[in-house]
Amino acid sequence: xxxxxxxxxxxxxxxxxxxxxxxxxxxxxxxxxxxxxxxxxxxxxxxxxxxxxxxxxxxxxxxxxxxxxxxxxxxxxxxxxxxxxxxxxxxxxxxxxxxxxxxxxxxxxxxxxxxxxxxxxxxxxxxxxxxxxxxxxxxxxxxxxxxxxxxxxxxxxxxxxxxxxxxxxxxxxxxxxxxxxxxxxxxxxxx
Numbered sequence: 001x002x003x004x005x006x007x008x009x010x011x012x013x014x015x016x017x018x019x020x021x022x023x024x025x026x027x028x029x030x031x032x033x034x035x036x037x038x039x040x041x042x043x044x045x046x047x048x049x050x051x052x053x054x055x056x057x058x059x060x061x062x063x064x065x066x067x068x069x070x071x072x073x074x075x076x077x078x079x080x081x082x083x084x085x086x087x088x089x090x091x092x093x094x095x096x097x098x099x100x101x102x103x104x105x106x107x108x109x110x111x112x113x114x115x116x117x118x119x120x121x122x123x124x125x126x127x128x129x130x131x132x133x134x135x136x137x138x139x140x141x142x143x144x145x146x147x148x149x150x151x152x153x154x155x156x157x158x159x160x161x162x163x164x165x166x167x168x169x170x171x172x173x174x175x176x177x178x179x180x181x182x183x184x185x186x187x188x189x190x191x
Contacts, residue, residue, distance in 0.1 A: 001025040003059070007079055010097055010131050015120065018127030026097055026129075030075045033057060041071040058082075068092070079116075082106075083138070098131030098150055103138040109162065110144040118150055137172065157187060 001009075006025045009016075016022045040053045047067055054062040057077035068088035074080065080096040083104035091111040094100055098116025102108070114136075120128040132151035136142070140154050143162030154160065154170045161177025161184065170176045175184040 003029075003078060007099075010079060010099060011133075013098075013130070013132055016129040016131065018125070018129075023129070026076065029078055029097075033074050033077045036077070037071075037073055041073075045070075089144070097129075099133035100136075101133070102136045103140070103156070105139040106136050107141045108136075109142055109146065112142050112145070113147045115147065116150045157189060159187065 001021045006022060009022050016026070036053060036057045040050065045053065048064070050068060051062050051064055051066055054066060057074060058080050059078045060081065062082060063084045065085045066082060069090040071091060072088055073093040075095055076097045079099045080094060081100070082102045083106070085105045086102050088108045089110045092108050093113045095115040095117055100114055100116060114134055116134055117129045117131050119126050120130065134148055134150065135153040136148070137154055137156035137158065139157050140160070142148065142160040143164070145162055146160045146164045146166065148154070148160070148166045152166050152169060154166065155172030155174070157173040158170045159175045160166055160170065160181065161175065163179070164177045164181040165179045166176065166181045168180070170181070173187040173189055175187060176182060177184050
C-alpha cells in the first residue's frame with residue numbers, strides 16, 4: 001500500500017483489520033519513524049537540524065519556527081501537520097496514524113500523549129484499530145502529562161491542564177482539566 005492510499009484510508013475512519021495491507025503499511029511506517037526518532041533523540045541537534053529531521057519524519061515541510069526539546073516519539077509521523085511557532089517539550093508522544101493537525105502557536109507540554117487510534121472493543125478483534133483525527137487549534141497550551149484521545153478538537157486559545165485526559169471536544173478560549181477533562185473556566189482573549 002502506497003503512502004497516499006494509506007493516508008486516504010486513515011481519513012475514512014474505517015477499522016483497520018489486524019494483519020491487513022493497511023496494518024502492514026502502518027508497521028512499515030512505524031519502523032521508519034523509529035529510525036528517525038532514534039536519530040533525533042540520540043544526540044544533540046541544532047534547531048535547524050531538528051526541523052530538517054522533522055521534515056523527514058512527517059514527509060512534508062515543517063516551518064523553521066517549529067522547535068522541540070527531545071526526546072520526541074511518534075509511531076508514524078506521516079499524518080502529522082503543524083503550523084508555525086509550534087513547540088513540543090520533552091517527551092511528547094504522538095500516535096498520528098489517524099491524523100493530527102496542530103495549528104500555529106500551540107505549546108505541547110512535557111510527556112503529552114496525542115493518540116488517534118483505539119483498539120476494537122470486541123475481544124475477538126482486539127488487534128483491529130479504529131482511527132479518528134485530532135485537531136489542536138491556534139495558541140493552544142497543553143500541560144504536562146495530558147492525554148488527548150482520538151477524534152478530539154481543541155479550540156483556538158484553549159488550555160488543557162496538566163494530567164488531563166481529553167475525550168471530548170474543547171471549545172475555544174476555555175480551560176479544561178481532570179480525568180476525564182471537564183470545563184474549568186473561560187479565558188478572556190484580551191487579558
